[in-house]
Amino acid sequence: MRTILHSDCNSFFASVECLYNPEIRDKPVAVGGDAEKRHGIILTKNQHAKKFNIKTGEAIWQAKEKCPELIVVPPHYDRYLRFSKMCRRIYSDYTDKIEPFGLDECWLDVTGSMLHYKSGYDIAEEIRYRIKEELGITVSIGVSFNKIFAKLGSDYKKPDAVTVISRENFKDIAWKLPASDLLYVGPATNRKLKILGIKTIGDIANFPLELLERNFGKWGDMLYAFSNGYENSPVLKSDECRSVKSIGNSTTAVRDLENYEDAKIIFMILCDSVCRRMREQGFVAKEVGISIRDTDLFTITRQTKLLRHTDITKDIYNASLKLFYENCDFQKNVRSLGVVVTDFKSANEAQQISIFDNEENRMKLQSLDNTLDELKYRFGTFCVRPAKLMFDTSLSGFSPKEEHIAHPVGYF
Ligand SMILES: [Mg+2]
Known part of the structure; x- marks a missing residue:
């Protein structure tokens, strides 16, 4: 066992x-x-x-x-x-x-x-x-x-x-705890669970599986497995974590994107999600790719190499935006955007200090990212947001990290 x-x-x-x-x-x-x-x-x-x-x-x-x-x-x-x-x-x-x-x-x-x-x-x-x-x-x-x-x-x-x-006591201990104590049950999931009358982990375990699936899709399966003790993903060795080859998020916006300001909002959110997931798993990436799909459903993908490995949200955002400027002129409106990072290295491996970069400034950005990660982990994605995202909340009111892939690859 x-x-x-x-x-x-x-x-x-x-x-x-x-x-x-x-x-x-x-x-x-x-x-x-x-x-x-x-x-x-x-x-x-x-x-x-x-x-x-x-x-x-x-x-x-x-x-x-x-x-x-x-x-x-x-x-x-x-x-x-x-x-x-x-x-x-x-x-x-x-x-x-x-x-x-x-x-x-x-x-x-x-x-x-x-x-x-x-x-x-x-x-x-x-x-x-x-x-x-x-x-x-x-x-x-x-x-x-x-x-x-x-x-x-x-x-x-x-x-x-x-x-x-243990297998003997989990119903006495785990099942009595609030559903929100379960890993990855953030504020959004917890709100939905409450609507279904689910308060404890035991409530999830005893809820009809097909109803969980209907309400949560694949995530419903996982909630069921988590709460019943069926979860059995392996503990990955730190170096095996590198078998993850890429981390990406894409989204179809609630309305068509008409200009660079619209696109910036979406990229900001996608990059935040991708970089938080990358930091959670302890990676730094050297390649960034974007996908652009227009209203004719024509899709292009473009990628670029960065000068150095990074997990700083601002680096990935700047690179994505540069690719976008080079490849989209809004002849057609844009329907979906995606961001993906690849070419990983473990963040723990000593980062070479580049003579071209302002190291102090990078440390500040890293510490800002870490602060924001900590807050979002505890209070949910929407607790702190860049001011830019407040101007059009219908466009910015989604959270790819929680809604789509809030789970390490190991669980799938
Ligand atoms: Mg601790």
Whole structure:
């Protein structure tokens, strides 16, 4: 039987910052977006700050009203990357099947180590203890027979805890949790589930499959499989993740696109979705392609090589737009657009610093992307949007990431 762990670093950014500044460790600490000091928002907070009901995503000034002594530090992504790698080094003592999910979470398939340990729980306890002793941060770990329940387990009890969700107890534990606790059930899906009267994961599991399919299509199948414990996708080794050859999104706009301003709106949304998916999977791409379909349903595709690998949304957006300018003159109106990125490399592989690029500016863009990813992950795609997208909300009111392909390729 498979034994899967999901390990999640608790209050990751805040915990790492406290290690670098031990004198703030026992005080309420938050990591805040530094895009613009006065309007910054809270990214994560430590346990002490949680007691003051500080919420991720709220404005720093609001948080300070609740807790005047709150210490807000700017994010340092190089530090988080370093700790992320050190965690993975510890995981690698137990398995080579380590699949990262963002910087602070990983799935581990430890089935092969079960000869040497009594149970998955014992392995999880040892990892929890080692990370605390060796790195000085805490993790919560879920142990289960598939990735979805392992992930649920790591959320179930934290910080510094291990939860086992087994074939014997999953109906008692997982089924009682709200449907929105299930991985990939974002605000949009949850709203639809509520309309169907579905509140808990158990409600999904016991809902007629054909009705889920009718309401959610293929995603309905997956919801059913996830909640019944049928999900069995493999934990991908980090280097296997590279077998993903491309990531793309396309859309048919609600109305025909008549000019470059219309097209910019669509490209902005498509690039945001594609780049978020790319960052989630830890890739950087060197090739960008676009597809343009006009009102006669005539389609062209064009691609371009970039100067360097990147996962920065602005880079992909600029390249897509340049291709579009070169290949579309609006002789015919445009019906659909698509963006695809290929030629991947792992983002963890040391990025060569190019002498042609303004490295500081790139770091700023990367940190902005990371901040926005974090927010959208927690509050949904529509929580922060570029001002441009507010002018025509009928055109911009779609989210390819949630609505079409919110799921890693492994699940299909
Ligand atoms: Mg975490």
